[in-house]
Amino acid sequence: MGKNITQSLVVILLFGLIWNSQSQDLHDDSNAASVINEADATTGWTSGSAILSSESGDPQLGNFFLRLVSSAAGGRTMDYFFNADIGQDYTIRIWAREGAQVSADPRPAFAVWNGLSGFFTTRIIGTNWTEYVFNVTATSTTPRIRVYTGNSNSGGVAGNTVEVDNISIVPVGGDTTPPSVVISSTESSPTNTSPVPVTITFDESVTGFDIGDLTLGNGNAGNFSG
Secondary structure: EEEEEEEEEOOOOEEEOEEEHHHHOOOOOOOOOOOOOEEOOOOEEOOOOEEEOOOOOOOOOOOOOOEEEOOOOOOOOEEOOOOOOOOOOEEEEEEEOOOOOOOOOOOEEEEOOOOOEEEOOEEEOOOOOOOEEEEEEEEEOOOEEEOOOOOOOOOOOOOOOOEEEEEEEEEOOOOOOOOOEEEEOOOOOOOOOOOOEEEEEEEEOOOOOOOOEEEEEEEEEEEEOO
């Protein structure tokens, strides 16, 4: 895979590529709890009649987090589905905390996950951000993660709140070895040629690499393609 970059005058290219297990993260929708694709949005998560929103006050990571608030109509869940390989082990990490509560003891929790063996209902306890880690095996190609604002006794009560952030879904044994990279140009250095063509070639396919990952000295990047 090659990328063409052009700049003026002498090329000084400082290139950094961060490559770790997050490159395999299956929680990849653009939303407030995404590690690799954070956005002020709730994309990928559904909540029925509960109230789901992206918030910016005191996130665990980045700038935003997801907030789920129960409704008088009985809404108290948020769901996320992801594509999986049956038999594959996954590590799912979710940071969560209790928000404002109306019921005396609503008991927010991770519960009723489908298509994943090895999962057990887990209470969300406390108002401080806490990491919850689940080591599970896919029994479906579209497993479901579910978060509850409270148990059935709190159903129909509006205002019970749970907040989540920094969610990752990573296959166990996924590729965490960084690719090799070669930076080349048809021009010698230094050169007065403008623009100067530069090609960056990886030894395997990569994602998430864009013009913002480049630092140039004495020039500017442009005509980025590949």
